Amino acid sequence: MATLKQAKQQLRRLIQQKLAQYGQDQLQNESQQVINQLVQLPAYKQAQHVSIYINMDKGELQTYMLIKDAWKNGKTVYVPRCVGQNDMQMVRLEGQDDLDSLPRNKWGIPEPATDRAAVDPLLLDFIVVPGVAFDREGNRCGHGRGYYDRYLAKATNAFTCAVCLSDQVLDQVPADEHDKKPDIILAPLGILYKN
Numbered sequence: 001m002a003t004l005k006q007a008k009q010q011l012r013r014l015i016q017q018k019l020a021q022y023g024q025d026q027l028q029n030e031s032q033q034v035i036n037q038l039v040q041l042p043a044y045k046q047a048q049h050v051s052i053y054i055n056m057d058k059g060e061l062q063t064y065m066l067i068k069d070a071w072k073n074g075k076t077v078y079v080p081r082c083v084g085q086n087d088m089q090m091v092r093l094e095g096q097d098d099l100d101s102l103p104r105n106k107w108g109i110p111e112p113a114t115d116r117a118a119v120d121p122l123l124l125d126f127i128v129v130p131g132v133a134f135d136r137e138g139n140r141c142g143h144g145r146g147y148y149d150r151y152l153a154k155a156t157n158a159f160t161c162a163v164c165l166s167d168q169v170l171d172q173v174p175a176d177e178h179d180k181k182p183d184i185i186l187a188p189l190g191i192l193y194k195n
Helices: 004-020 024-038 042-046 064-072 096-101 147-154
Strands: 049-051 076-083 087-093 126-129 159-163 184-187 190-194
Touching: 024 064, 024 159, 024 184, 042 159, 064 076, 064 096, 076 147, 087 147, 126 147
Parallel strands: 049 076, 049 126, 126 159, 159 184
Antiparallel strands: 076 087, 184 190
């Protein structure tokens, strides 16, 4: 029988293969469907300090339109920065020019430079959580480094909203006690899970 770690690795490979088949139109349409739901959440409407991940170019729900919506609605936006093998911080994004000029990390994702100050996790009141796979029980399989699980344990004041594409929804996702369940999971067809 496969260990939990092996099961998650197999799952990540399977989902990555499925998402590699997404065309740009499907990716944009599904992303827009999820974001349309997210911006209607009372927790998002009330939030002032919002953390939003910057998406990879392919195979991940697109977040640039959400970042723009947050700015348009007067919210302060923070984006992740990975530090070493185990730590993640959130750094304030100052505007479109700042977003456009961020250097890319080893995964090719724009990320604030290390000389910029990180925010206290307790300041955040809404966090958009990425992942690889999700189920209706609130289980989430991330990319395997545990960055978000560790960060969410510190950001105890934040409402957590995981977002996913259709092919990231499964009947069951392997999980253990270290895997943090978000407050809500949104998929293109609606709410997948709500705590």
